Amino acid sequence: MKNNNGESKLEKTAREGAFGSKEIKKGEKNRFLGEFEERVIAYLTEDQIKEKALYPEVKGALKNDEAYKLIIRGDIAKNHISKYIEWARKEGVRFNRKNSPEFRGDVALAVVGKDAVSQQFGRIPEREEKLQKKGVSDKIIKNAGSLLCSDCWKELMDKAPEEKINYKKAGIFDKITGTSCIGCQKK
Structure with missing residues (x-):
């Protein structure tokens, strides 16, 4: 007895034994770290x-x-992903790292649903571009992790408060020791 592809049950069993069973939307799944695109809420690229x-x-x-x-794609160094893993744990969301030579594209991290999700954000916009549109100064944008004086901190909080995780606000001790704000250095 032959199936729709013209192969017998024995031929199908032999093919699946040698090459694995046919996979639905394999190219799509290889692009999104083994998941269907309809399950992806948001993702980041390797860069x-x-x-x-x-x-x-x-x-x-x-x-x-x-x-x-x-x-998270398995070849991404732990120092790049530890905070994201911490966030997942805090929210009670499972996480795992996947590696496959068949993965294509530059998706390096994806938040996915169990089934198709009702709202997809897709690729998260580039941080620099997003902050420039909001009017944050380039000195602040390009120096994430830096110390900001009260004025630069206020600029950041007024224009992009979600970014406070990427900066430190200068305190009294910083002023005493002469640590300067990266945002105020020659613009």
Whole structure:
């Protein structure tokens, strides 16, 4: 007895034994770390995940009621992903690292649902571009992790308060020791 492809049950069993069973939307799954695109709430590219700054949008996606799992490509260094893993744990979202020579594209981190999700944000916009549109000065944008004086901190909080995770506000001790604000240095 032959199936729709003209192969017998024995031929099908032999093919599946040698090459595995046919996979639905294999190309799509290889692009999204083994997941169907319809399950992806949001994702970061390899370049984005390797930036010094974190993407607060990932934290928001992990808080989504449909968030089920955080998937990280296996070849990404731990120092780039530890904070994202911490956020997933805090939100009670599972996480795992996946590696496959068949993965294609530059998706390095994805927040996914168990099934198709009702709201997809897709690729999270580049941080620098997003902050420039909000009017944050380039000195502040390019120096994530830096210390900011009260004025620069106020600029950041007025224009992009979600970014406070990427900076430190200068205190009295910093002023006494002469530590300067990166945002105020020659613009």
